Amino acid sequence: MVRPPGPREEKKQKTRQALLDAALTLLAGEQSFASLSLREVTREAGVVPTAFYRHFRDMDELGLALVDESFHALRQMMRAARSGTLPTEQLVHRSVATFVTHVRANDRHFQFLLRERAGGRSAIRNAIRTEIRLFISELATDLGRFPALNAWRTEDLRMMAGLVVSTLVNAVLDILDLPAGRPEDAQEMMTVLESQLRLILLGASLWKRGD
Amino acid sequence: MVRPPGPREEKKQKTRQALLDAALTLLAGEQSFASLSLREVTREAGVVPTAFYRHFRDMDELGLALVDESFHALRQMMRAARSGTLPTEQLVHRSVATFVTHVRANDRHFQFLLRERAGGRSAIRNAIRTEIRLFISELATDLGRFPALNAWRTEDLRMMAGLVVSTLVNAVLDILDLPAGRPEDAQEMMTVLESQLRLILLGASLWKRGD
DNA sequence: TGTACATCAGTGAACGCGCGTTCACTGATGTAC
């Protein structure tokens, strides 16, 4: 039987979340994770430095928790998108709009992922790359369900999914750079991203397996 | 009239280069630029910390010099590639081989660029993004010279060039991860990259300006 | 329910360390005559 958490456990989880949020907030500015200090994080979270060790062994462990948190939100969005219908014609347009909205709503998480994907700490870098590879596999599976693509070989589906994902990842950079008060910039960026995805789909319609 | 540099100036340039090389070497490991200290760089270069200031105002200035150096090499490769012939059929295959060879030969520079493109210091990040934007523009111009594409609008050429560049940038990540002694991994990676670029070209052959 | 003890999230002082930057310096190279 699972007991409901008492006030002590609740407060502990709150502090843990405060530490994660503090790190994200500091990371949203100039800093990269590697240059973020344990003391800065606890200061921002409003606890004493030593309290950190009640929640994480070191900064790496906190970073991995941030990776988890970031991809959890992304997977939820993907699941919602998958369960929707497929009008095909509007599919690209809707997916782009959903994606851009999601990234802007979770900008601190994506900023973190984008920086640390190529960044310093190998434990964090590898965790992010593993998640991205998983994301590519899932997208490849989804693509294979389309009538036009279900005769494709697995490796060709992965190749195409990789192309789509690298286009999306690159778009995240542009999305994060969007100034807050200029919707026309966001529109232009979305138009370009949509065109790029359509170009890929056009290419797929002519693709012949190259064996 | 320009005097030839004396022994003093020559030695100074040598130390400057030693500092740049030291930073690159340290960056090739676990560290990101933001976590790299001035003292570490001078230690690796074999000079005293204060000698640093004879060459750079601070670490940012050294970082910008590394950006310059990295893109200088890349532009030289591009220029060489542009001056070659265009067999069209083998064009993608040859370009991919040239690109992969160049990245592997300059792996430390590309590691630096890839990390700092999304990384901490805004001065360096902006310098890298400006160079990439320039690279996209040049590629768009080149693409516009192909008979099949010379009726395209400038913005569509830029859109396509952006797609190609984000594919290449993403490929750099994979290239840098290639283990040294496994040529079959490199082959597979190149095959995938080639397929992705061919897919884009196929899409381009069907593209209709969307006005 | 009331009491006595155990747990443990968060505190606060202390430590040794590497950092960026300052300063006065040394001695080889450069320049003027």
Next chain:
DNA sequence: TGTACATCAGTGAACGCGCGTTCACTGATGTAC
């Protein structure tokens, strides 16, 4: 060519600072009877 002075790349000591981590602690929450 030789001499006397100027330049300046690199040295070495010193500084104050924020860092990660240790330790013994406090007091609210949890548990057993």
